[in-house]
């Protein structure tokens with residue numbers, strides 16, 4: 001069977017699930033090849049069915065029926081329960097992919113005994129526009145064919161890289177959470193533009209164009225960010241004045257610390273699917289503020 005005939009079930013109909021669905025539909029996957037379920041909120045399922053034409057059901061057995069790839073798109077705190085709920089309905093040939101921060105392959109394997117084709121993925125919300133970067137890591141038991149199918153799916157919504165699982169906390173902090181850092185920067189730029197009296201629409205067009213242009217420069221010139229920054233920064237000019245303030249206020253150090261903190265949080269989230277069952281996981285989650 002061709003990769004393009006791949007059938008997918010998504011467990012969890014939240015923000016990340018919708019970004020994946022939107023990207024897959026845009027890439028030409030048949031809407032009826034995608035099935036989605038959610039914990040509660042039929043309204044949300046109706047919305048996704050209406051918007052994308054995908055199949056939806058509250059019943060897990062119904063959405064898992066015929067799926068070659070199952071994408072677990074629930075919060076880390078809900079993963080133990082969700083894995084236990086899907087386990088009875090999975091055939092041994094099905095690939096199960098978690099996109100959750102922190103949840104390790106070994107923890108998935110414990111909840112899905114006899115399920116060899118386990119994959120961990122960290123996409124980001126740009127999958128909605130097929131511009132995600134997704135890191136992938138297969139369990140040692142995953143067959144090359146099952147992994148290829150999963151990689152094909154994530155290739156449809158952007159680019160993929162294969163990394164060792166030990167890199168996942170860093171990857172999550174960098175590219176999983178990363179879009180939010182850029183949005184925060186743009187929010188601050190827009191506030192400054194308003195202070196300076198620019199109309200909101202003009203400021204948004206200029207700020208967005210600036211971020212997209214800078215991203216394209218990074219992608220296409222092959223120059224380092226430091227060199228590209230130097231090209232903008234005239235001696236004693238406006239950029240130098242701005243960068244001096246950002247350095248004085250420790251912006252680079254703050255970003256480094258933030259990314260490190262995100263990675264540490266990803267490592268902490270692993271405890272949510274430990275050995276002692278969902279009830280204990282919930283208690284730990286409450287203690288951890290999840």
Ligand SMILES: NC(=O)C1=CN([C@@H]2O[C@H](COP(=O)(O)OP(=O)(O)OC[C@H]3O[C@@H](n4cnc5c(N)ncnc54)[C@H](O)[C@@H]3O)[C@@H](O)[C@H]2O)C=CC1
Nearest residue numbers: 012013014015016038039073074075076078082099100101
């Ligand atoms: N939002 C993002 O930018 C990214 C999120 N992720 C990961 O994706 C996962 C989902 O995140 P979001 O979509 O942002 O969260 P969300 O809260 O928007 O969606 C999670 C959905 O899962 C559903 N759910 C919970 N337990 C369930 C169960 N047992 N069965 C069926 N559905 C269940 C909830 O009702 C909710 O609709 C998280 O683990 C997160 O770490 C990964 C990369 C980026």
Ligand SMILES: O=C(O)[C@@H]1CCC=N1
Nearest residue numbers: 100101172176177178
């Ligand atoms: O904030 C989070 O935990 C998730 C994982 C990466 C992006 N969002």
